[in-house]
Each structure stands twice: as structure tokens, then as C-alpha cells.
Amino acid sequence: MDVSILYEDENLIAVNKPEGVASIPESDKSVASLYHFLSEKYSKKIFTVHRLDKEVSGVILYALNSETHRELNLLFESRNVQKTYKALVIGKPEYEEGIVDYPLRQFGSGRMGVDKKNGKPSETYYSVLNYYNAHALLKLQPFTGRRHQLRIHMYSIGCPIAGDLKYGNREIQKKYPRLMLHAESISFEYGGRIFKITAKPPDSFTRVLEKINDNFIL
Template sequence: MKYPNFKELIIFENDDYIVVNKPPFIASLDERGAAGEVNILRLAKQYSPDAQVCHRLDKETSGAIVIAKNPEAYRNLAMQFERRKVKKVYHAVVDGQFQFDNLFVDLPILNDGNKNVSIDRQEGKRAETYFNTLKYYKHYTLVECKPVTGRMHQIRIHLATQRAAIAGDHMYKGKPVYLSAIKKGYRLSKDEEELPIMKRFALHAKEIVFKGLDEQDISIQAAYPKDFTTLLKLLDKFDC
């Protein structure tokens, strides 16, 4: 895999913070069993030696991620996350047609370790997400997701509880999108194996809003990566 140029990922920078538009398939931090693998934290430290990643995105998830350039900036944002003052907006393409009008999902999540999470009303930690439908297609829906808390896989599992699994999210029974399923008359040649339009689940961290050390709002939007843009273009064309 070709690793990105960190400078090209930066969508905001001041004396205290860097916000990058994380590409899919790059981890936020060092992962167990992935020694030597490039991740956002390692790239950031080469650019700014005291860099600390302030929150994480799943490896497959693309979008806005905030990096602190000094300990004071890190503490400032950590407190905002703890007090749930950071506004985060994600976009997801889900399997099926859904009308979410500020749907509030309040289901506790238990992290069993080893990337296994489940809904558990007894042992789970509080998890809250708001969902809004942005656009309908014949077989899919573009959904805006606003997590209040920041549990592992929160958006993915909360959508799955609504039978609205994210397209391509195998862990939560989300099926990948194939062109043959939406384009009439699409034919593969005999020996050709069809690949999904997106080779990951369709989730993107679109926006983040937090306060800098001067108490002023920092509001950043991250453009869709190429694969997400392609998926939406093809749905606009063939699944409307």
C-alpha cells in the first residue's frame, strides 16, 4: 500500500492543532500485532515531534481526525471529549431505505476487547447517537450520524440495531454494493469476478467542531475520499 504524504492530508493547522482527512485503511494509532505499520500518529510525529492523536477512527473509516501539537492542547481537547462538548458528524451509506428524523438511539455498548462490541443493557457503557436521513436511493440511504458519546464501533452497531447496517460492514451484516445490483443490463465477462464499488464499509467522518485554547470554535469539514464519492455518484446515476 502506498502511504500518503502527511502534509497533503492536512485540512487545518494552527499553533496547537492539526486536523487531517484520514484516508481509509490507515490506523489512527499503533495497533497490537501491527509492528512497524504506518499510522496517523507515526506520520504526525515525523511532522511535529510532540504530536498526539486526540481521538481515533476505525481503520476503514475515512475523515476528520484531530492531532494536538503540544500537551496543553491535548489536555484541552481531552476535557472537551470527556464533557461531550465536541461536535462530530459522520456520513454513512446504509443498506435499505430508511426515514430517520432525528432518531435518538440510546443503547449501552460493552467492549469485550479484541474489537468485539455488543449491546448490553446491564454491563455496557452509555452510548448515544442521533441519526438523520440525508438522501434516499432505491436500495440505499445516505445517513447523517451524530454520536454524543465515543464508544468503539458506536455508529456501526447503533445502525445495525435499526436493521440499517452500513453497506460493506461485514461485522454487522452490511452487504457490499455491487454495480451489477444497481445498473440494469450490467454484464460481467465469463471469467471476471465482480468487485464491490467500495472495498470497505461506507462511513466517513465529515465534520468536527471543538474549541481551541483561545476558546474560539474550530469547525472543520473533511471532503469525501475517492471511493465514497464514486459510490454516491453511481447511486445517483443508477439507484435513484
């Protein structure tokens, strides 16, 4: 597994997760995960701090001891961690920037969705970085950490993330080589230090942008 280590010390590690690799072990234990890879690399137990969907690339943190794991979890729970993503969406948002605040919950099918009556509060900030003919490149910052939050919020405003086989027109989404969502940076204060860890989008992400930039329209 080709994994780039972005930062490491005696307490935590940050890596640039490739798309298509699970953050934690899947039900089929024979399938490699980032957790397995790092456990073997460091020859010790590591601790999951947060997760990225399997289809998403970018910055992800793991703790190397239980104390750091507990303290980082508290930072996430208290919303003292800022995460920034890049996403290519199909269509164009009505406004150049805004906040999507639709409550979300999990439905019986396992899919997440908007439920304004019974859903959990969920907020996502977005701003447009670039417009294309039939797409827009966005910066996304989730203020909450619901499962599939960014994917559903973009879908709910009529701009599904390109390549998302769960949310959007499946026949159109299948034409993209990957889910066009990348966790670009994560910022937090820990141990008296301010961290900002960034990860460049992989070639699989930038190649799609280059095609879009050449007036490629699906």
C-alpha cells in the same frame, strides 16, 4: 502517504484521514500509521486526541503539546465536541430522523454489541439525507464516543453501514469497496475560538454514491 492537512497552528493539527490507514500505531510497528506520518512530518512528538477506525475516512485531531492534549481531552470527555459523519446504510430507517440510545459493551470476541443491562449509555442522532432504491445516506452525530458506536447503532436498527465487514451480512458487505463512513466535520471551542473543521468525502466514497444513484443494487 497522501494526507491533506485541514488546519494547523502551534497547538493542534487536523487532517483528512484516508480510509485504510490506522490513526495510531498498530501492534505490527512496521505498518505505517497516521501518527507515525505526522510525527515524522513535524519532527516532534504528537499527541492522540481521539481516534477513527482504520476503515473510516475524515477529520481527525492531534495535539502538538501536552497542555493542548489535556485540554482537548477534557472537551471530549465533557461532550463539548460535536462530530458529524456521513454514512451510506443498507436499507432504510423506519423514521427520517431519530436517536438510537442502546447501551453498548465489548464482548469476549472483541466485538462490540448492544447490552441493555450491562452496557454503557450510548446515543447517536441520525437524519436521512437521501434515499436510494435499497440504501439511504445518513447524517450521524454521536453524543457519546463508544468504540464502533455508529456501526453498531445502525446495525441494531436494521440498517448496517455499507461495507462493514464486522457488522452485517459478510457476503453482502464484501461487495462494497470500502466502509461507507466518513467523518465530515468536527466543532469545538478552544482558546477563545470556535472551530468548525470539515473534510470532503474522498473519491472512494463518492464513487459508490454515484453508482447507487444510477440505480445500482447489490
